[in-house]
Every structure is written in structure tokens, then in C-alpha cells.
Amino acid sequence: MAEVQAVKSRDTIQLISHLLEIRHSQQMADIWNVGLNLALRISDLLAIKFSDIDEDKLTIHESKTGKKAQIILNPKSLSIIHRIQQENPHHIYLFQSYRNQQAINSPAKPLSRRAVSKAFASIGEEIKLSLGTHSMRKTRGYHLYQSTKDIGRVMRMLRHSSEGVTLRYIGITQDDIDSDFRELVL
Template sequence: MNIVEAVKTLSDAEVISRKLIKNARGSTLYSDIWRFGINTALRISDLLSLTFDDVSGNKLTIKEGKTGKTRSIDLNSGAKAIIEARRKANPHHTYLFEVESNRAKGKPVSRISVANAFKAVGDEMSIQLGTHSMRKTRGWLMHSAGESIEMICKVLNHSSPAVTMAYIGLTQAEIDATYHEFVF
């Protein structure tokens, strides 16, 4: 399994979003997936299976495919804007992120397509970018904003804070820096 990174700044996350649109020749599909994934912290398998019926209103309640746990997400303004824009642009779609090609009409975008789009942008930016980067980025940005590891653990639906710390990519250099930040 390839190791993928969290994007560590909001400005880099925005650059990735713009590059995903550029690389898709103006299509917002992969950029919307990127943004929605960061806004909701969903695993890619759960994110790609969402239908428009699943994302009506202000809350999203899903049963996670990987863990079987039920998860409730309060949709923020960014997530709701993506839903509305996609609904308006694709009124005939069933899935929030549905394929437009004739070969796979009526099916959600594949995980492989998303991984390839993300990898291409990651290669341009020298970042190990993959489908888990959205969740990792959400966790890292929350951590950078001062949110507790325990809260991030709950948001990501991890079993323990130790899992969350490893997941978001807390590095030894960042730990070492704390010895110089807090001097008595």
C-alpha cells in the first residue's frame, strides 16, 4: 500500500483543487470530490457511493463501509455548495459524483480514476497525494488550528488518538520543534 500525505496548508489544498480542474480540462468533478472529501472527512469508498438522496438537508448519516459504524455529519457551507452546484449541473444523476462517459453511465466515479487524478496533481507538486489525502488533510488542518487529537479522532471515527496521530502524519521533526517552543 502506498503511503499518502496530508496536505499541510489550506493554500496548498486550494492549489490542488485548481490543478484538478485544469488537468480535467475544466471539469470540476475531481476538484469537487477533493473539496467534499476535506469538508466531510469521509473515506473514499463512502464518499463515492453517496447519492443525491443521501445528501439532502443539513445532515448526512451513513453507515461506514469499512467499520460498519454509523456516522452523522453536519454538512458545512462548503459541502452544501458542492451538492447544490452538482445537483444543478447534473439533474439526471443519481450519484453525487457520477460518471458522464457512455461506458459507465449511471455509475459513480471509480476509486481508481480519483486516485489517478490525485496522483497526477501530487506528482506536479511533489506530494504523495492519494484518495486518503482528503481525510488526512482534514485531520491535519484541524490539528494545526489547535483542535484536540481526541476531537480529531472522533471526527475521523478512529478507534484511538494514537491511530489519529499516526494517520495525520505527525512527524518526529514536529515533535522535536515543541522542545524549542516551550522553554521554562
């Protein structure tokens, strides 16, 4: 599996959202937009239940680390979440699978990681970018780093334990660091 990238252009971020909506579904565009704002791993993003949200705060236990994460929801995320909840008041999961509704006695399930991966990959092919489910998390980290230049802050947001891992994860290369030294003159 090819390594996916952070999306570095804000215009491309918007284009991906638009293409996901028109080529796949509003639900896929919502996953992209909420995922960008929460910086969660896809397994944790898809597992969000409406009961995990209290006003403007999301509380989850990360599946990979088992750690409890509390995330304040920004206005964009809240707007999308409220719209989804109004449109689907009977849903348990934020991104609930519609296929599961066909099985009357089956419990509700979230959308599958595979379905999201396929949709993202197809848009990535269309725009010539290695796009996957981790792209949302990497993109959030990249843009936070670009706006703050505070790798410690990015590490805490992504809940990483090493600066080197975080820099590699968000796609910051030695060339980027060298450029920062050249451009920032005091």
C-alpha cells in the first residue's frame, strides 16, 4: 500500500470535499470535512456515536492506544454533526452505514473503513495525489505546523511520542526545514 500524503493546498482540500460529494456521497464529503477537523485515526472517526458528543466536546477512547481523548469541536465540525443528526435522528453512529438498514434485526454499524478508503483513493487518482484515510489526520497536522511552527503542539494534537515521527508523518522534509531557516531572517 502506497504511503498517503498530507494535502498541502487549501484549494485542493476544498476540491476533494467537492469531488467526494459529487462522485460518491454527501456522507463521504462529511467524513472528509469532519476528519480534517478532528485529526482522528479513521477507525476512531468511524466509531463516533452521537452519545460520545456532549455539546461541543467529543470524548472517545482511541482504539490504537486505549487512551481517552477529549476534543473540542470547532464550529465547522459542529455544524456538520448537527446537520447529520437532524437528517438521521434515529442513527447511533455519526457515520452510520445505510446498507445495514436493509437487515431489519441487525444492530447499527458505522460505515466501513474499506468503503471510505475506496472513495478517497478514487478521488486521489483523479487529482493525481496519493490520498487515503490517513490524509485527513496528516493534513490537519501539516497545516497546524505551518501556522504555528510548533512541532510539540502538533505532536500533542496527534498524540505522538516523538518529534521525528510527527515531522515524517505530516510530510515535513529536511528541505522544508532548510527553507524555513533561509526565509526567516531576524
